[in-house]
Amino acid sequence: MPDLPADALLFSNSRPPGAAVPFAHAADALREHLGGRTLWFAPWAGDDLDAYTGFVADALENVLGPLDVRGLHREPDPAATLRDADPDRETVFVGGGNTFRLRRRTGDNGVLDALRARTDLRYAGASAGSNLACPTIMTTNDMPIVDPGGYDAVGRIPVQINPHYLDADPHSTHRGETREERIHEFHQENAVAVVGLREGAWLHATAGTLTLDGHTARLFRRGHEPEELAAGTDLTWLLATPTS
Structure with a gap:
């Protein structure tokens, strides 16, 4: 039996x-996930990479205390840094921003392939970074400001995430597609389950399990009515049947 992938938040x-305060709601989960490891931050979904890395480092240290956060973009060969990383001492956090830019840049610099190969390396992501952990980036909310060079992603989990999930506002004057309608369009062409994570929610994949935490979410499956999910819901069954 192959080894299970390392934890993912x-x-x-x-x-x-x-x-x-950023990340304060998930301080315990992050503290356990990081476990004193050096954190390689991947800022390529953003614009000012140094400023973004500094912001995240300060935010995490404000919540967790002293932490060794390093900008992966500053490495001469960031893909090699990941390939050589010690899973007992290092981990990776992929930040948010524009998912298409993140996919383009990590594809170009080899980080995407390195992340796919290093399933033993703990992975954390937020927003676009969470999209990159899915089979594809096709359930992002972002504009395609660049050609991403493909839609396939890291595949750390076999389900899709729609971050920043928004419920329809019956009083809104907006007449475009709701988020639920856009996910329904996705399921007209694709069978993979989608978890719509509301703000403050996260998925924790560990030891062959998948759990929703932090806040509520909404589960979409082709051929099924959407389901409301409470924080703490065990979604491990989706790991075996992500398309049902």
Whole structure:
């Protein structure tokens, strides 16, 4: 039997509605996930890579205390850094921003392939970084500001995530597709289950299990009515039947 992938923490975003401090709502989960490891931060979904890395480092240290956060973009060969990483001492966090830009850049610099290969390396992601952990990036909310070079992603989990999931507002004057309608369009062409993570929610994949935590979510499966999910819901069954 092949080894199970290392833990993955996949956030909708860095903070729930009304929260002023990034990552404070997930401090315990992050502390356990990081376990004192050096954190390689992948900022390629953003624009100013140094500023973004500094922001995340400060935010995490504000919540978790002293932490060794390093910008993966500063490495001469970031893919080689990941290939050589010690899973007992290092982990990776892929930040949010524009998912298409993230897919383009990590495809070009070899990080995408390195992440696919290093299933023994703990993975954390937020927003676009969570999209990259899925089989494809096709359930992102972002505009395709660049040609991503493909839609296939890391595949750390066999289900899709729609981060920042928004429920339809019956009082809104907006007449375009709701988020639910867009996911329904996805299922007209694809069979993979989609978890719509509301702000403050995350998926935790560990030891062959998948759990929703932090906040509520909505599950979409082709041929099924959408389902409301409470924080703490065990979704391990989706690992075996992601398309049902």
